[in-house]
Amino acid sequence: DAGVIQSPRHEVTEMGQEVTLRCKPISGHNSLFWYRQTMMRGLELLIYFNNNVPIDDSGMPEDRFSAKMPNASFSTLKIQPSEPRDSAVYFCASSLTGGSQPQHFGDGTRLSIL
């Protein structure tokens, strides 16, 4: 059974460019989470969806970040325009049980903004 699939695994781009991160949750899971991990701040929740509806987006840093979940099998996290301080590893996770606890994480996208 496939786990949570994220793409790309690595992204290097110049500041000011638009960045789109993609996630395919585990089939049948009804909650999807986007997290950001840095050495300084650890794992931070950006946003999570239940049944494709955003439930808590209080962790989204600012208007430059947006997330969508157009259907149960796909989500995107977009940064526009990107800044060097956005450099981090971005994780997508999904859960079968609903609520705010992530059960299965993808392997992340390592984002570097130059």
Place this chain on the structure above:
Amino acid sequence: TQLLEQSPQFLSIQEGENLTVYCNSSSVFSSLQWYRQEPGEGPVLLVTVVTGGEVKKLKRLTFQFGDARKDSSLHITAAQPGDTGLYLCAGQVGNQFYFGTGTSLTVIP
């Protein structure tokens, strides 16, 4: 300020040694989870504890939830190089879920 503080932050031990890492908070959690994260991968859920005083074992790993549900510990017996990784505790308060600061464990062969 982190809701969940883990200690130690870094730990390096020899293969075969025992170790304990801690997860502390001033908040009461309805449930608490432990994850292990290896380099280049996402965290993997190891265990969930929900009852104060609960002890769960996973092979050489023993997890305990504090009686007051504010803290937890993870004890590893006879550590092996395969135990190397970042250990994260996480807990639920109301409908919010928080991750701890992590303990980075290195087991030297």
